[in-house]
Amino acid sequence: MLRKKVAMLLAVAMVAATVVGCGGGESKTDAPADDAAKTEEPAAEDAEADADAEAPAADGELIKVGIINNDPNESGYRTANVEDLKAMFTEENGYDAQFQYSLKNDEQITYAKQMITDGIDYLLLSAADTAGWDPVLQDAQAAGTKVILFDRTIDASEDLYEASIVSDMPAEGARAVEWLAGQGLDEYNIIHIQGVMGSAAQVGRTGALDEKVAAEDNWTLVSQQTAEWNAEKAQQIVQSVIDSGEKFNVIYAENDDMAKGAVAALDAANITHGVGKDVIIMGFDCNKWALKELLNQNWNYDGQCNPFQAEYIDDVIKQLENGEEIAEKTIILEEKGFDATEITQEDIDQYGIGEE
Amino acid sequence: MQKNEVKKSNDNFFMNIVRNQMFIPLLALAILALFNLIADPGFIKISIKENNMGNPVLSGFLITVLDSGSELAILAIGMTLVTAASGGQDISVGAAVAIAGSVLLRILRGAGTGNFGAMLLVAFLVSCIVAMLFGAFNGVLVAYFKIQPMIATLILYTAGRSIAAWINNNELPVISDPFLGYFGGFIPGIPIPTPFFIAIICVVVIFLVLKFTNLGLYTQTVGINENSARLNGLNPKMIKVISFVVLGLCVAVVGLIKVSRISTINYSVIAKDIEMDAILAVALGGNALGGGKFNMAASIFGAYVIQFLTQTLYKFKVSADALPAYKAVVVIVLVVISAPAVKEWMGNMTKKFKVKEVA
Numbered sequence: 001m002l003r004k005k006v007a008m009l010l011a012v013a014m015v016a017a018t019v020v021g022c023g024g025g026e027s028k029t030d031a032p033a034d035d036a037a038k039t040e041e042p043a044a045e046d047a048e049a050d051a052d053a054e055a056p057a058a059d060g061e062l063i064k065v066g067i068i069n070n071d072p073n074e075s076g077y078r079t080a081n082v083e084d085l086k087a088m089f090t091e092e093n094g095y096d097a098q099f100q101y102s103l104k105n106d107e108q109i110t111y112a113k114q115m116i117t118d119g120i121d122y123l124l125l126s127a128a129d130t131a132g133w134d135p136v137l138q139d140a141q142a143a144g145t146k147v148i149l150f151d152r153t154i155d156a157s158e159d160l161y162e163a164s165i166v167s168d169m170p171a172e173g174a175r176a177v178e179w180l181a182g183q184g185l186d187e188y189n190i191i192h193i194q195g196v197m198g199s200a201a202q203v204g205r206t207g208a209l210d211e212k213v214a215a216e217d218n219w220t221l222v223s224q225q226t227a228e229w230n231a232e233k234a235q236q237i238v239q240s241v242i243d244s245g246e247k248f249n250v251i252y253a254e255n256d257d258m259a260k261g262a263v264a265a266l267d268a269a270n271i272t273h274g275v276g277k278d279v280i281i282m283g284f285d286c287n288k289w290a291l292k293e294l295l296n297q298n299w300n301y302d303g304q305c306n307p308f309q310a311e312y313i314d315d316v317i318k319q320l321e322n323g324e325e326i327a328e329k330t331i332i333l334e335e336k337g338f339d340a341t342e343i344t345q346e347d348i349d350q351y352g353i354g355e356e
Numbered sequence: 357m358q359k360n361e362v363k364k365s366n367d368n369f370f371m372n373i374v375r376n377q378m379f380i381p382l383l384a385l386a387i388l389a390l391f392n393l394i395a396d397p398g399f400i401k402i403s404i405k406e407n408n409m410g411n412p413v414l415s416g417f418l419i420t421v422l423d424s425g426s427e428l429a430i431l432a433i434g435m436t437l438v439t440a441a442s443g444g445q446d447i448s449v450g451a452a453v454a455i456a457g458s459v460l461l462r463i464l465r466g467a468g469t470g471n472f473g474a475m476l477l478v479a480f481l482v483s484c485i486v487a488m489l490f491g492a493f494n495g496v497l498v499a500y501f502k503i504q505p506m507i508a509t510l511i512l513y514t515a516g517r518s519i520a521a522w523i524n525n526n527e528l529p530v531i532s533d534p535f536l537g538y539f540g541g542f543i544p545g546i547p548i549p550t551p552f553f554i555a556i557i558c559v560v561v562i563f564l565v566l567k568f569t570n571l572g573l574y575t576q577t578v579g580i581n582e583n584s585a586r587l588n589g590l591n592p593k594m595i596k597v598i599s600f601v602v603l604g605l606c607v608a609v610v611g612l613i614k615v616s617r618i619s620t621i622n623y624s625v626i627a628k629d630i631e632m633d634a635i636l637a638v639a640l641g642g643n644a645l646g647g648g649k650f651n652m653a654a655s656i657f658g659a660y661v662i663q664f665l666t667q668t669l670y671k672f673k674v675s676a677d678a679l680p681a682y683k684a685v686v687v688i689v690l691v692v693i694s695a696p697a698v699k700e701w702m703g704n705m706t707k708k709f710k711v712k713e714v715a
Binding site: 072076079197223224225226228229230231232233235236237239240242243244245257260261264266267268269270271272289354355 | 396398399405406407408409413415416417420424526527528529530541542614617618620622624625626627628666667670671673675677
């Protein structure tokens with residue numbers, strides 16, 4: 001009886017682990033649940049910017065687009081992404097758009113099939129999973145529907161889609177590491193707090209740092225552990241380093257939440273952090289509250305993961321409508337890294353996601 | 357003749373120690389402490405430092421264990437009762453903590469200006485009620501619909517974090533009032549982490565309840581034999597529901613601590629996998645996972661031992677990803693030790709040993 005129960009317990013734990021694991025692995029959005037808030041200002045700005053440009057369908061005929069995205073509730077990043085798309089693909093801008101959201105690949109495929117049958121002109125897709133899209137995209141091609149991928153790539157032949165608009169995660173890591181190298185410390189003793197292992201954000205943001213540490217003699221990883229995007233785990237990891245008495249002067253956290261947890265541990269141990277202080281704090285995602293910490297010089301660096309993709313998609317559609325060729329299938333989103341000594345309130349308003 | 361008697365009492369003495377429920381968690385603690393001692397004798401050191409707010413605080417490995425193990429200890433209280441009464445475990449506590457924390461923040465956010473302390477009290481009471489209602493929901497499924505506890509609580513396990521996100525419209529409010537931070541950190545002037553105090557309060561309350569009411573006796577009776585409990589005039593269904601409601605209360609307290617620690621909430625990861633640690637604490641305390649007799653002190657002690665293990669693994673730079681694997685090893689050892697077949701075999705061995713000695 002007892003063994004049965006424990007076996008079951010383990011089975012349940014395993015199922016849970018798989019579910020969570022997949023979620024993290026697919027999740028391109030570095031922050032599984034930051035603030036899920038509305039970034040209306042940037043979205044609105046995009047819309048304005050577009051209104052200035054000529055409307056693609058000036059003759060009154062709307063371009064029919066079907067947009068399949070992940071659940072806006074997934075994260076603050078996703079919410080910002082969805083709001084941005086909604087603000088762009090409106091009738092005023094010459095679009096007749098339908099939106100469908102799901103975190104499940106099979107549901108997304110069903111929506112896609114339906115949209116293709118409805119006769120949409122463009123299918124905009126942020127796939128939940130990389131696999132299983134070939135047949136749908138072939139259907140789309142046969143029906144004359146053009147496919148544009150955004151935010152996430154899929155395992156399919158390049159001929160099946162027009163363009164893929166994505167973040168370059170390794171570049172995000174490289175930008176952060178380059179910034180860190182530019183700080184000119186004598187010694188880099190780094191606590192590296194990773195996201196869920198295997199997720200695109202984790203792999204990208206870890207890669208650059210690992211290379212740098214291997215290449216430079218004065219760069220050392222005091223600790224490199226995954227806190228699975230979890231602030232509390234990050235706090236415990238940093239606490240354990242503090243307890244062990246090892247010296248460190250950089251915390252490289254792969255998202256804002258974990259950086260916040262790390263800072264909580266530092267605060268409890270009277271270790272100063274921020275601009276000109278003992279420990280450099282680095283985070284990613286550009287949550288508004290995190291950028292505020294930068295503005296107050298409590299943190300030093302925050303790397304962006306750009307959710308504002310609608311303008312890029314709009315450009316691609318306009319080019320296609322004008323019969324132009326898309327030069328590069330893979331379009332990399334422009335992203336920034338913010339330095340606490342340079343950030344302004346305008347940056348927070350424009351690039352921050354979520355609530356303050 | 358006399359010699360034999362002395363030996364016998366010696367045997368009994370050892371058997372008593374080994375049979376004592378505290379034996380396994382104590383043994384585990386001793387092994388862990390030994391590991392730590394070999395690796396870094398300084399682990400036992402506790403020093404007084406100032407934190408960034410200028411308050412003197414205790415710091416050191418052991419303090420960290422007491423601090424971060426407190427949530428687990430509080431949950432172990434409720435989990436022990438649920439295990440004893442229903443013969444199963446609640447796997448939804450992590451999700452329920454997310455709900456309780458979300459309710460707390462929702463109310464604090466709507467509070468606006470005013471007396472923050474009073475609002476926090478209201479918010480905490482409401483989150484207690486909500487968590488107890490969810491506990492009652494689990495309890496009713498188990499007691500009245502006779503669903504296996506693990507399956508019944510799987511519902512909330514799956515849905516709970518979404519409910520938590522929905523309560524706050526998916527927003528993640530950051531409450532920056534320093535008063536909120538006291539519950540997961542330090543109260544100015546008191547160098548001992550507040551979560552440990554809260555855990556002590558919870559422990560004292562539950563021991564008073566167990567001492568002055570029949571809750572403990574009734575729970576064990578129901579767990580051992582539901583039918584005979586009913587025939588003796590108890591209401592087994594009610595007892596089971598009560599055990600889940602008590603767990604709900606524990607969940608609300610943990611929710612407060614967790615939210616206070618980082619003054620915000622992350623629905624998808626807050627208190628993640630904490631149910632596994634809580635169940636493990638109950639098992640490590642030597643309690644039968646199939647229900648019946650329980651030992652509250654052993655469970656609570658077990659919780660701190662597990663945190664000791666977690667913190668030790670962090671210290672040895674074991675990747676957080678691999679932690680569950682190490683805990684799984686502990687589970688396997690525990691289960692094997694307490695399996696009837698192994699117990700019988702060990703009994704036989706000691707008997708043979710004794711026979712040989714006599715011969």
